[in-house]
Amino acid sequence: MKAHVGGETFAQASLLANLRSSVEPRNRPLSPKRPPTELAGLADLFPYYAGFSFEWARETLLSASGGLAGVVLDPWNGSGTTTLAAQMAGMPSVGVDLNPVANIVAHLRANIAPASLLTSPPNADICAEDDPLLAWFSPPTASRLRSWSSLATSSPQGVRALALVALFRVVRELTRSFQGSNPTWVRRTSPDRPQVAIESEELDALLLKEQRDISKRLESHMRVGVRPILVNSSAKALPIASDSIDLVLTSPPYLTRIDYAVAYARELAVLGTDILANRSLREHLMGTTLIRPVDARLGAIYGPTANQLVKAISEHQSKASRGYYLKQACQYLNDLVDSLDEISRVCKKGAVAIFVVQDSYYKDAPIRLADICEEEANLRGWTTTEKRPFEVSRTLTSLNKAAKLYPKGKVSETVLTLKRV
Structure with a gap:
């Protein structure tokens, strides 16, 4: 795939002008942090952990693009905030993420x-x-949910996405008791936490209602411009031609052991994916907590802060510091620098x-x-x-009791802007 920069259409130019005029002057910079509840950009349809707010992404793209419809890339696209913001700004974009849910x-x-809404599947x-x-x-x-999933995955893309997100939302709501205080860790069934059982008719009604509610939200949300190219791939192996990207807006996974x-x-x-099997x-x-086979590059290619x-x-004197945590x-860090190599390859000069980054x-x-990202990019x-x-x-x-035992200072989330020379 090769991304091309096309001429700006009249509709795109009008949209850019309207969006710019809707951005009120601010006395201080807008923080990228997502609010506790975000409705803009349909972010609430399925909240994806971390990332940045849609309003911030929209304003940032409008400011950074300088009015040009260049090609935007997010190599860790998540649930598509960058690509939707680019679409709303009339800019072609490419979103890459390895997680098929995202x-x-x-x-x-x-x-x-x-x-279209997906009707109830036959009994299986x-x-x-x-x-x-x-x-x-x-x-x-589980059998009824699998029937819905099978029918959804065999449907056209638009129907498929709507039905699967409805499934995601219903499944998450029904299993709320399995969610711990850590928003990134999910328990499984156990003697004190039995399997969820719900009648098929009630489950069907929940899924049909969820589809209708999502469909209404989609109808009321204006989406214009060029639809993004969305790719299921790794930032370490971008399926994009060299020297084809004008602007990158992204938030890489943080080094916080979020799985x-x-x-x-x-x-x-x-x-249909069992992450244990x-x-x-x-x-x-x-950022995975699983350790892949260690390669020979440990510490050999990093800048000063990473080293x-x-x-x-x-x-560090704590348990497993020289073993698991070091690996x-x-x-x-290896994933980060490999990804930066790929981002550098696909970006144009300038x-x-x-x-x-947090x-x-x-x-x-x-x-x-x-500092690590800045040095490695430099x-x-x-x-x-x-x-x-x-x-x-x-x-x-702040949610980890063991981590609270160690003294810590303040933590910053930084917006780092770079230019390719």
């Missing part, structure tokens, strides 16, 4: 034509003994890249991720044009 949500948010046999939905649902309920496969295990189960997706998601972090973890950090801590050792031919921090009051470490 891609389905991104497709739904970008869909222009109204999608009891699901297979190893169906991943059995981790939360009784066999009859996105576990966080979306229920939705992946709807798609099939470790491939979980292993290859950036300082590796040293701090390797010398996990180096694996993350391209602008805007990263939203610092964190390993025990009491600071993880200065913004080593790859990018210059820093702006670095704006925003203080973060609530992080995952």
Whole structure:
């Protein structure tokens, strides 16, 4: 696939003008942080952990594009905030994410034509003994959910995305008791937490209502411009031609040991993937808590701040610092620099890249991720044009009782703007 920059149409130019006129002057910069409840850009259809707000993405693209309809890339596109913001601004865009759940949500948010509702599927046999939905649902309920999932995945794209997101939402609501205080960790059935059982008629009614509610939201939400190209792939292997991207707007996974496969295990189960039996997706998601085979590059290719972090973890006196935690950090850093290599390859000279990155801590050792990203990008031919921090009051470490034992300072989320030279 090769992205091309086309001429700006009259409709695109009018939309850009209208969007610019709707952006009120601000006394202070708009924070990228998503509000607790975000309706703009259909972000509430299926809230995806982390990322940035739609309003911030829209304003940032309008400002950074300079009125040109260049090609936008988000190599960690998640549920499609960047690509939808680009679509609303009349800019062609490419969104890449390895998580198929995220891609389905991104497709739904970008869909222009109204999608038909999926009617109830025919009754099916009891699901297979190893169906991943059995981790939360009784066999009859899992069987009915599998019938819906099978019918949805065989439907046209628009219908498919609508029906699957409705399934995701209903499944998540029915299994709310399995969600712990950590929003990225999901429990499974146990003696004190039995499988969820619901009559097929009631389940069908919930899913049909959910489809209708989503459809109404889609109809009331204006989506114009060029539909994005959405690709299920890794940021380490972008299926994009070299020197074809004008603008990058993204937020890479943070080094906070968030396991996105576990966080979306229920939705992946709807798609037929058991993350315990099939470790491939979980292993290859950036930031995973699983350790892939260690390669020979550990610490050899990083800039000063990344090397300082590796040293701090390797010398920390806490348990497993020299083993598991060192390997996990180096694996993350390897994924980060490989992805930056790919981003550099696909971007034109003069391209602008805007990263939203959040610092964190390993025990009491600071993880200065913004500095790490800046240094690694500078080593790859990018210059820093702006670095704006925003203080973060609530992080995952505040939910971890063990982590609270270690003293920590304030944490910032930084908007890092770079230019390709």
